[in-house]
Amino acid sequence: xxxxxxEAIEQLWKACLVIRESIPTPISMILTILPEEYVTMDYLNxxxxxGIEFGKELSKLDIRSVSPALEATKPIEQLxxxxxxxxxxxxxxxxxxxxxxxxxxxTKYEKGTVTHWKNEEPMKKLLSGVLTEKEIDHxxxxxxxxFKTLLDLMELKIIECINRNTVGPGTTSNSLEELLKLEAVxxxxxxxxxx
Numbered sequence: 001x002x003x004x005x006x007e008a009i010e011q012l013w014k015a016c017l018v019i020r021e022s023i024p025t026p027i028s029m030i031l032t033i034l035p036e037e038y039v040t041m042d043y044l045n046x047x048x049x050x051g052i053e054f055g056k057e058l059s060k061l062d063i064r065s066v067s068p069a070l071e072a073t074k075p076i077e078q079l080x081x082x083x084x085x086x087x088x089x090x091x092x093x094x095x096x097x098x099x100x101x102x103x104x105x106x107t108k109y110e111k112g113t114v115t116h117w118k119n120e121e122p123m124k125k126l127l128s129g130v131l132t133e134k135e136i137d138h139x140x141x142x143x144x145x146x147f148k149t150l151l152d153l154m155e156l157k158i159i160e161c162i163n164r165n166t167v168g169p170g171t172t173s174n175s176l177e178e179l180l181k182l183e184a185v186x187x188x189x190x191x192x193x194x195x
Contacts, residue, residue, distance in 0.1 A: 005082045008076075008080075008083045009082075009087065009162055009166065011075055012158075013159075015075065016158060019068075019069045019099075022068035022098075023101075026058055027065070031105070033145070035143045036116040039114060039115060041109075044109065058106065063107060069102070084161070086164075089129070090130055093130045097123065097154065100126070101117045101120075104117070104120055118140055139153065
């Protein structure tokens, strides 16, 4: 494997981390902790029991909030010839999911028509290009942390693809099974802290 290909793959993974970290905190909270029925204008504009008013925080954002994610993609475009197509497809989908969710949350809130990310039809279509029907059903069936779980699953798929392209096909596993194992660990950790 060429050094340039390894460098490109390393830069792609670093970009994934930057893109995920670029999600503004109020949007991350909305995407992660709020179930569908709470992603309404009324709920977002009413302080919750902890005094957090998501709408107030959202109104401080604009579409420039996606700029850090878009900036992180520029070096990857330059390295594109050295990135395997399957990995690039996963990366572009991952980026599209994050940028799309952030952009839609901001612009729809500004228009007064905010919706939960799972109710965005283009999102499901985008995901169908890289996730199995079983994986999509699992994510869409979650009430809490569905967006976080989606990103975790996509990162697992990216890591598996990196391993396949750098080490060989024997290093991969079933993404959904691995995700379920991770969810069990997270659930155990939460329950342990609460006990």
